[in-house]
Amino acid sequence: MAQKKQFDTPPRRVALFVTCMVDMIYPEVGMATVELLERQGVEVVFPAEQTCCGQPAFNAGFWEEARPLARRFVDIFEPLVRNKQVDAVVAPSGSCTTMTSHFYKLLLEDDPAYRARAEFLGAATFELTEFLVDVLGVETVGAHFNGVLTYHACCHLKRELGIDRQPRTLLSHVEGAEVVEMNAADECCGFGGLFALKNSDISTAMGQRKTQNIAKSDADVVTLCDVSCMTHINGLLSRQGQRTRAVHIAQVLANQVDVAPRPQPVQETKPPTPPRRWQDGKA
Amino acid sequence: MATSTIDLTLPYKTRVKDALGNKHLKIALERSTGRMAGQRVAAMNAVDGPRLRNQVRQMKEYVLRNLPDLLEQLETNITANGGRVHWAKEAVDVQRIVVEIARKANVQKVVKAKSMATEEVHLNQALQAAGMKVVETDLGEYIIQLAGEPPSHIVAPVIHRRVEEISDIFQRELDMPPTLDPQVICSVARGALRKEFLSADMGISGCNFAIAETGTCCIVTNEGNGRMTSTLPRVYVVVMGIEKLVPTVEDAFLQYQALSRSATGQQCSVYLSMTSGPRKPGDADGPEEFHVVLLDNGRVDMLAKGYGEALCCIRCGACLNVCPVYREIGGHAYGSTYSGPIGAVISPNIHLEVTDVDKLPYASSLCGACRDACPVKIDLPRMLVELRRDVVEAGDTTVFDRAGMQAFSRMMQSRASYEAAGGLGSLGSNLLAGLSGGVIKSLPGPLAAWTSSRDFPPLAKRSFRAQWRERMKGRKVIGEEQNA
Numbered sequence: 001m002a003q004k005k006q007f008d009t010p011p012r013r014v015a016l017f018v019t020c021m022v023d024m025i026y027p028e029v030g031m032a033t034v035e036l037l038e039r040q041g042v043e044v045v046f047p048a049e050q051t052c053c054g055q056p057a058f059n060a061g062f063w064e065e066a067r068p069l070a071r072r073f074v075d076i077f078e079p080l081v082r083n084k085q086v087d088a089v090v091a092p093s094g095s096c097t098t099m100t101s102h103f104y105k106l107l108l109e110d111d112p113a114y115r116a117r118a119e120f121l122g123a124a125t126f127e128l129t130e131f132l133v134d135v136l137g138v139e140t141v142g143a144h145f146n147g148v149l150t151y152h153a154c155c156h157l158k159r160e161l162g163i164d165r166q167p168r169t170l171l172s173h174v175e176g177a178e179v180v181e182m183n184a185a186d187e188c189c190g191f192g193g194l195f196a197l198k199n200s201d202i203s204t205a206m207g208q209r210k211t212q213n214i215a216k217s218d219a220d221v222v223t224l225c226d227v228s229c230m231t232h233i234n235g236l237l238s239r240q241g242q243r244t245r246a247v248h249i250a251q252v253l254a255n256q257v258d259v260a261p262r263p264q265p266v267q268e269t270k271p272p273t274p275p276r277r278w279q280d281g282k283a
Numbered sequence: 284m285a286t287s288t289i290d291l292t293l294p295y296k297t298r299v300k301d302a303l304g305n306k307h308l309k310i311a312l313e314r315s316t317g318r319m320a321g322q323r324v325a326a327m328n329a330v331d332g333p334r335l336r337n338q339v340r341q342m343k344e345y346v347l348r349n350l351p352d353l354l355e356q357l358e359t360n361i362t363a364n365g366g367r368v369h370w371a372k373e374a375v376d377v378q379r380i381v382v383e384i385a386r387k388a389n390v391q392k393v394v395k396a397k398s399m400a401t402e403e404v405h406l407n408q409a410l411q412a413a414g415m416k417v418v419e420t421d422l423g424e425y426i427i428q429l430a431g432e433p434p435s436h437i438v439a440p441v442i443h444r445r446v447e448e449i450s451d452i453f454q455r456e457l458d459m460p461p462t463l464d465p466q467v468i469c470s471v472a473r474g475a476l477r478k479e480f481l482s483a484d485m486g487i488s489g490c491n492f493a494i495a496e497t498g499t500c501c502i503v504t505n506e507g508n509g510r511m512t513s514t515l516p517r518v519y520v521v522v523m524g525i526e527k528l529v530p531t532v533e534d535a536f537l538q539y540q541a542l543s544r545s546a547t548g549q550q551c552s553v554y555l556s557m558t559s560g561p562r563k564p565g566d567a568d569g570p571e572e573f574h575v576v577l578l579d580n581g582r583v584d585m586l587a588k589g590y591g592e593a594l595c596c597i598r599c600g601a602c603l604n605v606c607p608v609y610r611e612i613g614g615h616a617y618g619s620t621y622s623g624p625i626g627a628v629i630s631p632n633i634h635l636e637v638t639d640v641d642k643l644p645y646a647s648s649l650c651g652a653c654r655d656a657c658p659v660k661i662d663l664p665r666m667l668v669e670l671r672r673d674v675v676e677a678g679d680t681t682v683f684d685r686a687g688m689q690a691f692s693r694m695m696q697s698r699a700s701y702e703a704a705g706g707l708g709s710l711g712s713n714l715l716a717g718l719s720g721g722v723i724k725s726l727p728g729p730l731a732a733w734t735s736s737r738d739f740p741p742l743a744k745r746s747f748r749a750q751w752r753e754r755m756k757g758r759k760v761i762g763e764e765q766n767a
Contacts, residue, residue: 018747020695024705025740027747046751051701057688059649061671061680065692072696106665159651188607192648199646200732201303205611206648207737235737238722 005124007135011087013043015080017125019096020052021227029227032254033092033128040136045086049076055099058107059193070104071114078121088135089125092250094157094225097127102160127157128250129225133166141170145177145252147259150219152210152233152246153186154226167225167249174252182217184209191232207236214244220259222246289432291618295639295646302612311445312613319439320604322548323656330544339541340659342534343595346526347586353495353528354577360498364560366573373634374580377401378409381487381520384574388518390415390484394476396502396512397421398489399437399598400522400578403620403635406487418479420508422472429456435614435622437600438546443613476508486512486570490523491542491598493575494535498559500575501535503542505553513558519570521558524578526594538597541658545599581633590666593628595659602653602663608646617643624653624663631670641679644670683729702748709742716741 014037018030034044054069077100080086091097101122108115132138151171157163164186171179190196190206210233214222224230224246233246243263251257291298302308327335346353358368371377385393393415395401407417419428423441427434430452434440441449446463453459459471491503500521502509513519529535543549562569585591603609603623614622619630619637627643637643644667653663674680694700715723722738725731733739 020701023747024708024742027743027745027750030747031750046748046755048748048751049698051698052695054692054695057692059668059671060684060688061644061668061673061675062685062688062692063672063675065688069692069695155648155650155652159655188648188650188652190607190648192650195645195648196737197729197732199299199608200735202299202608202611202646203648204736205303206607209607231740232737235733235739238738239724239736 003123004126004134005088007087011042011135013045013086014088014090014131015077015086016044016046017050017053017077017089017091017096017100018046019091019093019227021231022092025231026227026248028256029092029248029250032248032250032256033090035254036128036132036141036250037090039141040132040138042136044090045080047076047080053096053099054107055096055103056193058099058103063107066107067111070100070107070118071111073100074104074114074117074121077125078117081121081124087124088131089121090128090131091125092128092225092248093227094127094154094161094163095228097125098156098160101125127161127163127225129166129170130161130163133169139169140173141253143170143174143177143253143255145174145221145255145257145259147176147220148178148180148218149174149252150180150182150214150217150222151185152182152189152214152222152224152229154224154229155186155188157225158186163225167223170249170253171223177252180217180219182219182222183213185213187213189229189233191229193228196232203232204236207232211236211240211242215242219244220262221252221257223249223252225249289615291433291615292638293618295616295618295642298616298618299612299646302616307445307448308443308613309611311443312610314445315439315442316604316610319548320601320656323545323601323604324548326544326548326550327658329550330540335537335541335544336658336660339537339597340595342529342537343526343597343659346528346530347591347594349530350525350528350586353530354525356495357493357498357528357575358577360496361500361560361573361575362498364498364573365563366498366560366575369574369576371404371576371578371580374404377404377522377576377578377580378406380576381406381522381574382409382413384518384520384572385410385413385415385485388484388572390518392416392418392479392483393485393487394418394420394479394483394512394516395424396486396488396504396509397424397440398487398522399434399620400489400524401487402434403580403633404522404578406522418476418483420476420479420506420512421504422469422506422508425472425476426452429453433615433620436603437598437621437623437625439600443615480508480511480515483516485518485520486514486516487520487522488512490521490527490575492527492529492535492538493521493523494529494532496531499532499535499557500559501539502556503539503552503554504556505547505549507554510554510556513556514568514570517570518572518574519558519561520574520576522576522578524580525582526596542597542599545597545601545656545658581635585629585632588632589669590628590632592661593625593632593663593666595661596625596629597659599658601656601658602661605652605656606647607650607652608648612646617646619643624667625661628663628666628670631673641674644668644674687729702746705742705746709744709746712739712741713744 022030054066057066104118189210190203196203230246369380426441436442490500493500561573609623621629649664726734
């Protein structure tokens with residue numbers, strides 16, 4: 001694995017790579033990310049030119065279509081780091097961080113100039129929980145949660161970036177929360193980008209396995225670090241009419257999440273008894 | 284012999300649909316894959332797993348770098364021991380070579396130890412067409428041969444059948460009285476197979492690894508059938524993929540460690556049978572003739588095409604047991620001799636006829652569990668996306684996919700069109716969601732594949748960037764000036 005950028009002095013300013021899904025579907029996750037960073041005294045800048053890193057095209061095999069997006073991303077973020085306008089790039093996503101810091105090297109293999117820039121940028125690009133715990137050395141962010149939490153380890157985050165301890169550490173310091181481990185927490189939820197459409201039935205079967213494990217954990221909330229997996233898990237939970245929802249870890253850490261009161265078991269009530277006079281069909 | 288209900292030549296979509304709809308398959312896979320995966324983890328944790336993986340990987344890389352020399356060294360040593368080496372470029376060459384050997388030795392009956400290489404080249408069919416009787420002697424292989432089915436797992440060929448179905452097959456084919464007792468079922472198989480061993484003229488096996496420095500072919504089994512296959516019949520033939528090679532005896536035991544622990548979670552298998560040549564004067568047993576067939580069948584091309592890393596594979600099946608896709612659909616849905624993540628990488632590369640082979644690299648969520656489990660650390664997810672790239676570059680995608688991706692890429696290359704699309708998407712999706720309680724229950728076209736089982740959220744009414752712009756009003760914004 002490539003060497004990550006080391007900081008002699010704590011980073012003061014970061015560029016937010018918000019990711020297109022957070023930007024367009026879950027702005028509250030972006031806002032929570034900003035809040036978490038600012039609370040640590042880190043200034044956040046948002047390069048407004050950013051769109052998508054190109055991962056959907058890359059994963060589907062459309063590398064020709066993904067390359068201009070990769071170069072564009074490098075053009076937007078790399079000068080900010082190179083010119084020391086920011087100390088690092090932070091993204092609330094394991095998957096998009098993987099794309100830009102790992103897969104760009106592969107995608108831009110035949111383009112040495114851009115590949116070198118992508119590698120330089122990749123070393124300074126951090127997933128949110130990694131940045132908080134490993135770079136800033138923060139474990140407690142002042143989060144409260146009155147309920148039961150469980151954690152789903154997203155695949156790219158855990159297996160490509162090797163990030164698992166960081167989000168779990170942050171969650172273990174959430175005041176008031178009971179953190180339970182679900183069965184097979186690091187098993188894929190079945191999203192896999194276009195896989196969810198191209199192999200919809202397999203993807204659904206995998207997702208149902210995940211939602212069964214979530215239900216068994218009896219957690220109020222499933223936290224995770226990627227809104228793509230969150231969309232898949234919530235899509236299933238919502239269709240199944242389940243109470244539990246998946247939320248991005250930034251939302252929990254920024255105290256955005258309230259738990260709806262648990263449904264109370266229905267009280268067994270006796271059916272009203274008719275007066276004895278009319279029982280047994282007496283007229 | 285029963286005719287199989289399993290048809291590997293059906294289209295991919297049908298194979299997957301059949302598998303997902305098969306409740307018994309689900310139970311069978313559930314029972315075995317989880318157990319095998321758990322046993323592997325325990326066995327690898329009992330030693331310095333990471334170190335073992337590093338060592339095997341380095342050894343296999345050495346083998347691939349020195350393949351021509353090592354193969355010739357193997358040939359020299361086998362020949363010196365009195366065996367014969369045959370080079371088979373394609374599947375038909377293996378068939379021709381082995382049928383010729385059998386004819387020359389006047390072979391009527393062949394017993395076989397489990398071998399994926401002979402499955403790959405359809406050797407049984409060729410021998411049967413030449414008038415010989417072929418009996419599989421690995422218990423799993425024996426069961427599926429009785430049922431007329433292809434294997435569905437690299438090391439556990441009958442993983443797709445529950446014990447209840449296996450009992451049915453034995454009752455039907457071997458007149459076994461009804462029982463679910465594995466002891467009884469096994470003893471029925473043992474009784475039937477013993478007769479076959481004693482009357483066979485030729486034994487055929489695959490090869491888990493062959494040692495170049497000594498000319499020794501090794502097979503790893505738990506049933507002893509391999510030993511009988513290699514020693515009882517007059518003629519013994521080994522069919523091995525050219526990558527099943529290790530330089531030294533030490534390396535052989537390295538691979539043996541990794542294989543036993545990763546495949547079945549054992550410290551070592553019950554049997555390790557090693558054959559270096561035919562029976563020598565004074566030997567108590569052993570075959571009169573010993574032949575080794577070296578199989579290419581596209582493996583050399585694989586090296587050239589950049590997928591050589593997959594030739595490090597030691598066929599332990601660990602990646603199948605942890606693959607969430609394999610665990611839902613089993614092996615037959617892949618339509619190939621080799622299933623699971625490694626099958627999805629190998630099948631499009633070697634010379635196999637697989638229906639819809641282009642679909643296999645897409646049969647993965649790229650979760651990476653396979654790479655974590657692999658004792659040789661093969662980067663399977665990376666090769667799967669590279670194979671997808673090859674499919675696209677060869678023009679083997681639908682016009683719809685291509686047009687869609689091109690439009691997506693163009694849209695994302697401009698902030699203005701991205702924001703405009705976001706605005707439109709927000710309007711449209713909120714309209715749709717408004718009709719069904721805040722979430723989208725039904726989408727048109729290819730997106731219907733999502734909403735057939737899952738809801739989708741509407742886009743935000745105000746995007747992050749819109750909220751950010753408001754927040755930063757009047758402040759100097761870094762990153763804006765370059766496009767001001």
